[in-house]
Amino acid sequence: xxxxxxxxxxxxxxxxxxxxxxxxxxxxxxxxxxxxxxxxxxxxxxxxxxxxxxxxxxxxxxxxxxxxxxxxxxxxxxxxxxxxxxxxxxxxxxxxxxxxxxxxxxxxxxxxxxxxxxxxxxxxxxxxxxxxxxxxxxxxxxxxxxxxxxxxxxxxxxxxxxxxxxxxxxxxxxxxxxxxxxxxxxxxxxxxxxxxxxxxxxxxxxxxxxxxxxxxxxxxxxxxxxxxxxxxxxxxxxxxxxxxxxxxxxx
Amino acid sequence: xxxxxxxxxxxxxxxxxxxxxxxxxxxxxxxxxxxxxxxxxxxxxxxxxxxxxxxxxxxxxxxxxxxxxxxxxxxxxxxxxxxxxxxxxxxxxxxxxxxxxxxxxxxxxxxxxxxxxxxxxxxxxxxxxxxxxxxxxxxxxxxxxxxxxxxxxxxxxxxxxxxxxxxxxxxxxxxxxxxxxxxxxxxxxxxxxxxxxxxxxxxxxxxxxxxxxxxxxxxxxxxxxxxxxxxxxxxxxxxxxxxxxxxxxxxxxxxxxxxxxxxxxxxxxxxxxxxxxxxxxxxxxxxxxxxxxxxxxxxxxxxxxxxxxxxxxxxxxx
Numbered sequence: 001x002x003x004x005x006x007x008x009x010x011x012x013x014x015x016x017x018x019x020x021x022x023x024x025x026x027x028x029x030x031x032x033x034x035x036x037x038x039x040x041x042x043x044x045x046x047x048x049x050x051x052x053x054x055x056x057x058x059x060x061x062x063x064x065x066x067x068x069x070x071x072x073x074x075x076x077x078x079x080x081x082x083x084x085x086x087x088x089x090x091x092x093x094x095x096x097x098x099x100x101x102x103x104x105x106x107x108x109x110x111x112x113x114x115x116x117x118x119x120x121x122x123x124x125x126x127x128x129x130x131x132x133x134x135x136x137x138x139x140x141x142x143x144x145x146x147x148x149x150x151x152x153x154x155x156x157x158x159x160x161x162x163x164x165x166x167x168x169x170x171x172x173x174x175x176x177x178x179x180x181x182x183x184x185x186x187x188x189x190x191x192x193x194x195x196x197x198x199x200x201x202x203x204x205x206x207x208x209x210x211x212x213x214x215x216x217x218x219x220x221x222x223x224x225x226x227x228x229x230x231x232x233x234x235x236x237x238x239x240x241x242x243x244x245x246x247x248x249x250x251x
Numbered sequence: 252x253x254x255x256x257x258x259x260x261x262x263x264x265x266x267x268x269x270x271x272x273x274x275x276x277x278x279x280x281x282x283x284x285x286x287x288x289x290x291x292x293x294x295x296x297x298x299x300x301x302x303x304x305x306x307x308x309x310x311x312x313x314x315x316x317x318x319x320x321x322x323x324x325x326x327x328x329x330x331x332x333x334x335x336x337x338x339x340x341x342x343x344x345x346x347x348x349x350x351x352x353x354x355x356x357x358x359x360x361x362x363x364x365x366x367x368x369x370x371x372x373x374x375x376x377x378x379x380x381x382x383x384x385x386x387x388x389x390x391x392x393x394x395x396x397x398x399x400x401x402x403x404x405x406x407x408x409x410x411x412x413x414x415x416x417x418x419x420x421x422x423x424x425x426x427x428x429x430x431x432x433x434x435x436x437x438x439x440x441x442x443x444x445x446x447x448x449x450x451x452x453x454x455x456x457x458x459x460x461x462x463x464x465x466x467x468x469x470x471x472x473x474x475x476x477x478x479x480x481x482x483x484x485x486x487x488x489x490x491x492x493x494x495x496x497x498x499x500x501x502x503x504x505x506x507x508x509x510x511x512x513x514x515x516x517x518x519x520x521x522x523x524x525x526x527x528x529x530x531x532x533x534x535x536x537x538x539x540x541x542x543x544x545x546x547x548x549x550x551x552x553x554x555x556x557x558x559x560x561x562x563x564x565x566x567x568x569x
Binding site: 022026028029031034035038041044045048052055072073146147150153154157238241242243250251 | 304307312314334337372422425429430432546556
């Protein structure tokens with residue numbers, strides 16, 4: 001591979017969309033209303049669309065005969081580098097929306113910067129994805145407000161979800177070696193510089209939703225290094241089922 | 252209104268339909284027309300919504316990203332069909348909540364085909380090819396049905412169904428031309444979905460209770476048996492083309508009729524599934540009721556938030 005850092009950098013972006021898309025896909029047909037069901041499926045579709053663009057590009061960079069599907073479905077768990085936040089389960093609709101909200105705010109800031117990448121392919125994917133992610137952010141933000149400032153029950157459920165998922169937010173701003181190398185080349189986004197804007201925005205929306213901002217200063221990390229939560233193995237078991245059971249076939 | 256006036260209105264109404272005029276929601280209509288349409292359109296909407304489940308079962312396990320995206324889009328289309336069919340139904344003076352209630356209590360029916368399990372990936376191909384294929388045959392004539400909102404909804408539904416059908420057949424082509432294991436998977440799916448697909452076109456004409464009235468109102472243009480024959484004649488060559496075998500030893504071309512003769516359908520199985528005792532009836536209802544009841548707190552929150560917001564706006568206005 002002539003550009004290992006770029007390859008790993010692309011995976012660092014794409015794996016988040018892959019795992020979030022997979023989680024959202026689990027809900028299809030089981031949403032709290034028909035309209036939300038359609039919206040959630042739409043978000044899953046957008047994320048997988050982005051994933052395909054990224055992995056097709058990664059396959060081109062890797063240039064070792066692997067396809068987008070090989071990269072998506074035939075790595076070992078330790079080789080997936082999505083943030084821990086993305087793989088957290090759909091405990092209830094509040095957890096699902098909180099997970100997406102906490103990611104969407106980051107994703108929007110990240111893609112806005114990635115549009116300026118010197119890598120024209122990444123910049124183009126960022127521009128296209130940003131339109132979709134603006135909608136994702138609006139959708140999840142609206143639900144944070146509705147559930148936070150809805151009924152007593154919904155408020156409590158959303159507060160629980162935010163409290164539990166908060167611990168995974170800090171990892172969004174950790175830099176990997178590939179990140180650092182790509183930032184130096186003007187290709188990557190310096191995520192450490194997004195942190196202040198991220199918490200400003202998240203906190204403002206939580207306040208508007210009458211939710212309290214968690215005070216815990218203890219954060220979890222590991223996803224970016226391939227050390228995942230115990231949920232990940234089961235998610236991958238489904239994702240990889242066909243490729244593992246029927247290797248080397250076309251579908 | 253006197254009985255004579257009602258008879259006059261009914262006569263005018265039937266004349267309008269005979270002239271191929273569309274009936275719109277605010278037009279006068281006989282009560283039976285309204286009830287029949289609520290029954291058929293809601294049954295159709297419920298079928299779309301319950302139909303999301305067997306295919307939704309494979310979204311997380313789709314074999315490639317391309318297939319995953321296509322399957323997600325397909326199931327999303329079905330939700331969309333459900334949505335505008337429910338909306339069309341609501342124009343007849345019934346709420347979506349009431350329609351759900353009828354589904355959940357078992358009062359309203361949905362297409363029995365969705366009470367069969369999807370056990371392999373090839374079932375995604377077979378459902379698209381056969382189930383959507385049979386659905387199209389049922390639905391294309393409805394694009395010209397007498398009730399305007401239903402006819403207009405069906406134009407869009409049929410376009411998308413036709414795309415789904417090609418997509419399903421394309422999954423089957425790929426499997427049939429794949430490894431022996433893939434071909435076996437495709438044949439197995441055809442074996443399991445063939446007869447339930449024939450049953451989808453409804454009971455034989457002799458047993459069908461609604462046909463005559465439905466013909467008059469253009470809710471039906473051909474009888475169940477005619478539609479079934481059309482489906483068989485259309486599908487057999489498609490199976491031949493990709494080297495799959497229709498699981499019917501009695502299937503043979505009838506030169507005289509210019510159609511295929513085919514074997515006897517197991518109507519006992521059909522009625523068993525219709526009456527709620529198919530392989531997946533309980534699970535499908537459990538999933539629907541579960542999503543509805545489990546989502547109640549979310550819908551309540553949305554309503555509470557909306558009214559708080561409205562109050563806030565009122566205060567600002569003062």
